[in-house]
Amino acid sequence: MRRFVLLRQMLRQFGIERERVQLVWAAASESNVLAEAVDQMTEQLRALGPLRWKQRVLHDAHPHIAPIEPDVTPADLVSAKEVSA
Amino acid sequence: MTTTQKPRLAIYWGASCGGCEIAILNIGDKILEVDAAFDIVFWPCAADFKYEDVHGYPDDYIDLCLFNGAIRNAENEEMAHLLRRKSKVLVAFGSCAHEGCIPALSNLTSAEETLRIAFLDNPTIDNTKGTLPQQVTQVPEGELRIPQFYNTVMALNQVTEVDYIVPGCPPEPPQIWAVLEAVIKGATLPPPGNTILGAGTLAVCAECPLERHEKQIERFYRPYEKTPEPGLCLLEQGIVCLGIATRSGCGALCPQVNMGCRGCYGLMDEIDDQGANMISSLAAVVAAGELGTDEDEIERKIEAAMDTLVDPAGTFYRFNMAHSLLQRVRTGMNGHGNGGAQ
Numbered sequence: 001m002r003r004f005v006l007l008r009q010m011l012r013q014f015g016i017e018r019e020r021v022q023l024v025w026a027a028a029s030e031s032n033v034l035a036e037a038v039d040q041m042t043e044q045l046r047a048l049g050p051l052r053w054k055q056r057v058l059h060d061a062h063p064h065i066a067p068i069e070p071d072v073t074p075a076d077l078v079s080a081k082e083v084s085a
Numbered sequence: 086m087t088t089t090q091k092p093r094l095a096i097y098w099g100a101s102c103g104g105c106e107i108a109i110l111n112i113g114d115k116i117l118e119v120d121a122a123f124d125i126v127f128w129p130c131a132a133d134f135k136y137e138d139v140h141g142y143p144d145d146y147i148d149l150c151l152f153n154g155a156i157r158n159a160e161n162e163e164m165a166h167l168l169r170r171k172s173k174v175l176v177a178f179g180s181c182a183h184e185g186c187i188p189a190l191s192n193l194t195s196a197e198e199t200l201r202i203a204f205l206d207n208p209t210i211d212n213t214k215g216t217l218p219q220q221v222t223q224v225p226e227g228e229l230r231i232p233q234f235y236n237t238v239m240a241l242n243q244v245t246e247v248d249y250i251v252p253g254c255p256p257e258p259p260q261i262w263a264v265l266e267a268v269i270k271g272a273t274l275p276p277p278g279n280t281i282l283g284a285g286t287l288a289v290c291a292e293c294p295l296e297r298h299e300k301q302i303e304r305f306y307r308p309y310e311k312t313p314e315p316g317l318c319l320l321e322q323g324i325v326c327l328g329i330a331t332r333s334g335c336g337a338l339c340p341q342v343n344m345g346c347r348g349c350y351g352l353m354d355e356i357d358d359q360g361a362n363m364i365s366s367l368a369a370v371v372a373a374g375e376l377g378t379d380e381d382e383i384e385r386k387i388e389a390a391m392d393t394l395v396d397p398a399g400t401f402y403r404f405n406m407a408h409s410l411l412q413r414v415r416t417g418m419n420g421h422g423n424g425g426a427q
Contacts, residue, residue: 002368005387006397013398015415057415
């Protein structure tokens with residue numbers, strides 16, 4: 001929780017939307033809470049679209065610049081999970 | 086200059102403050118040994134050399150090149166490539182060349198914003214005509230050009246290959262001398278390739294004499310807000326100190342004079358991101374409340390504590406922004422323009 005609060009504050013400074021990083025507590029018996037949270041986050045991320053930091057933010061950086069790997073966004077991960085599920 | 090077989094030394098600066106050059110002079114009378122041991126073939130800060138001199142040297146002519154300063158504009162980058170070609174050993178000397186340092190804090194905004202603050206919107210500036218630097222200017226004598234101002238500040242090894250890195254803002258003189266002495270005496274250096282020289286491998290805390298007692302804090306204090314208890318860990322008193330996430334080698338000079346470590350020796354081996362490392366470390370000292378406290382109450386308390394930490398990104402990446410995982414902010418999200426050089 002402490003790390004998360006601080007991380008969220010810092011990511012805001014980097015221009016990363018609050019919805020992209022969320023912390024939700026769901027007990028083992030609260031499967032509906034978890035499912036709802038995942039559904040909600042998936043929709044929010046789909047609306048935001050991929051972050052694509054390397055292309056969109058570091059676009060003017062020199063080609064020598066070390067690439068950020070892997071070039072996958074949380075939205076990609078969520079949609080990939082859905083497809084595989 | 087003599088015509089003996091002495092090794093040739095070059096010292097150059099990119100985007101830097103000049104502190105690294107002063108740090109070199111702070112090795113004291115040993116600077117005479119440096120002069121005796123090397124032929125200085127390029128050091129614009131101290132001797133009258135021109136770009137043409139370097140262009141005229143054969144490739145690998147320079148035995149040791151200490152490059153300080155970040156890559157902020159096209160001139161910095163051009164010189165980085167030129168000196169790489171002309172040098173057998175290229176050293177990223179000091180935090181700017183190593184990891185971006187203070188110049189790379191402008192990666193928290195755009196090039197346009199940086200220029201606006203520097204030239205237009207600043208209480209110490211009287212620029213009534215709103216003059217801004219132009220890359221190309223026509224004058225009666227012809228066309229004047231200045232180097233392109235980059236949107237993103239980079240470290241030296243983000244534009245060219247670097248053999249060794251001497252960290253620090255600036256590197257501490259005893260560490261500088263240890264490195265120069267090793268070169269002068271012909272000691273075998275570790276294999277090149279972004280290899281750290283003149284620093285430790287542990288955290289600054291390992292060199293810090295202040296005592297830790299695993300205390301937790303309710304809030305943070307800026308240095309002017311609190312007089313620290315002598316002899317006790319600053320972080321545990323709520324004064325932000327990056328020692329726990331910063332490479333050792335400086336001798337923990339800042340904490341010993343009640344100034345929290347700023348983080349200038351950069352990240353340690355095996356760490357990917359100094360700021361993330363610092364978030365993890367800092368979180369452990371913030372009190373979360375008693376066991377059994379209501380979750381919302383805990384979150385509220387933590388948020389209140391973290392809100393007292395002004396500018397986390399600028400604090401945790403004060404020196405390491407260029408080498409951080411994100412490297413710069415995304416602009417255009419908060420009305421700050423969208424990044425100049427698109």
